[in-house]
Amino acid sequence: MSERVDVVQNFEAVEVSQLLTEVKDLKAEGYRFAQACATVVDDKIEIIYSFDKAHQLKNLRITVAQGEEVESITGDYWPAFIYENEMHDLFGVQFNHSALDYQGNFFKVAEPTPWNPKK
Amino acid sequence: MAKRTVIPFGPQHPVLPEPVHLDLVVEDETVVEAIPSIGFIHRGLEKLVEKRDYSQMVYVIERICGICSFGHGWGAAAAVEGAMGVKIPERAEYLRTILHELSRLHSHLLWLGLLADAFGFESLFNHCWRVRETVLDILEKTTGGRVIFSICKVGGLNKDIDNETLKEIVETLEGIKEEIKELTDVFIEDDSVKNRMVGVGVLSKEDAEELCAVGPVARGSGVVQDMRLTNNHGVYGELDFEPVIETAGDCYARCKVRIGEVFQSIELIAKAVAKIPEGPVSVPVKGNVEGEYMLRLEQPRGEAFYYAKGANSKFLQRMRVRTPTNMNIPALVKTLQGCDLADVPILILTIDPCISCTER
Numbered sequence: 006m007s008e009r010v011d012v013v014q015n016f017e018a019v020e021v022s023q024l025l026t027e028v029k030d031l032k033a034e035g036y037r038f039a040q041a042c043a044t045v046v047d048d049k050i051e052i053i054y055s056f057d058k059a060h061q062l063k064n065l066r067i068t069v070a071q072g073e074e075v076e077s078i079t080g081d082y083w084p085a086f087i088y089e090n091e092m093h094d095l096f097g098v099q100f101n102h103s104a105l106d107y108q109g110n111f112f113k114v115a116e117p118t119p120w121n122p123k124k
Numbered sequence: 125m126a127k128r129t130v131i132p133f134g135p136q137h138p139v140l141p142e143p144v145h146l147d148l149v150v151e152d153e154t155v156v157e158a159i160p161s162i163g164f165i166h167r168g169l170e171k172l173v174e175k176r177d178y179s180q181m182v183y184v185i186e187r188i189c190g191i192c193s194f195g196h197g198w199g200a201a202a203a204v205e206g207a208m209g210v211k212i213p214e215r216a217e218y219l220r221t222i223l224h225e226l227s228r229l230h231s232h233l234l235w236l237g238l239l240a241d242a243f244g245f246e247s248l249f250n251h252c253w254r255v256r257e258t259v260l261d262i263l264e265k266t267t268g269g270r271v272i273f274s275i276c277k278v279g280g281l282n283k284d285i286d287n288e289t290l291k292e293i294v295e296t297l298e299g300i301k302e303e304i305k306e307l308t309d310v311f312i313e314d315d316s317v318k319n320r321m322v323g324v325g326v327l328s329k330e331d332a333e334e335l336c337a338v339g340p341v342a343r344g345s346g347v348v349q350d351m352r353l354t355n356n357h358g359v360y361g362e363l364d365f366e367p368v369i370e371t372a373g374d375c376y377a378r379c380k381v382r383i384g385e386v387f388q389s390i391e392l393i394a395k396a397v398a399k400i401p402e403g404p405v406s407v408p409v410k411g412n413v414e415g416e417y418m419l420r421l422e423q424p425r426g427e428a429f430y431y432a433k434g435a436n437s438k439f440l441q442r443m444r445v446r447t448p449t450n451m452n453i454p455a456l457v458k459t460l461q462g463c464d465l466a467d468v469p470i471l472i473l474t475i476d477p478c479i480s481c482t483e484r
Contacts, residue, residue, distance in 0.1 A: 016416070042446065084335055107161075114163070
């Protein structure tokens, strides 16, 4: 009989410089990368990385200033390339050392990007 | 070493149901590398949070996909309800579960038909879709729509389904069960079908976990992962739900998982109808959204994310949807490596790609 899980909402704020360390720890603990998404908050961009273990989520939140670069987590979680390229193309976030960088050609949208809700 | 050739595959191709592009690097007839490209029809639906309030966004998000549309509407509504601390009536949770399982049923029957089409079994394809029509008729009768239902709203459902109709639904599904079994027996037992799937596109459990696969792709590789085991949506905890798991990791295993889930959905609907309580199907919801909530649903293709974030306004700051196909593309790329060129369509089909969802 599979165990049912009471989901807890948790969002842990992490410094941009500490992201990779935290991600490596989660990888070592057996967490699965589940998604990453960007949100424009005021003049900054908030990124939430979600990791799953036994149906329980752990969310890491970083806040990125305009022009600030973020280390790619694709070295630990290769499937994150989809989300990093998406955030680059649609939100203008720059990722360093990506394992698969589409150089801004991941989305072929008619509207100019990055998209900013304030525009 | 054989000469390498790059074969562009898609975004428009006779065996591709959706616009995804793959650069297939082949040596003779063997694929050695596959480089995916998506983003051909990205619609930017999430960006509409700037112009549509949180109630309207439920209907926008539902329109992401024409197959799992109910689940998208449910996910969006439940994420907003979570952010606002709204508790919906129990009857609404039961009805949402029933409608979601009906969606899974018709989605898997659609997929079985597409799979049959991919290996050239046209009559099997037609029969799968013929049976699927019965499920679409149920959805049309109860919600008014065959593709987009617009029955889900923040606070519950827009309308009730009476108990008599629910009993008729159970009887109708029981009536087509034998017919579905005849069809699915062909997928499971027919030698020509098995020749195309057994041992093809093997994804080991370790690879499925490493590549973060979700849904029937993960479960076909022995990974126990199904968001119906989480307790913050639906009534699956009341229905003795157990995920369908296969361990071989090949196309055949992924097919068997979905076939198992077809019959499981019929059982879940019958159990839910037997237990559904009387009562209202919605509660009034007023005010602005402040706070955030992350919800995961098990869509027919796997785990889907719905993240709502408000800033004390009717307009959300963010409505994020992460669909299952996004997460299964890395697994697809991995399984394509080493396969025969002729197996590429079957392999793509067995992750059940929905680029409409991906290009939300």
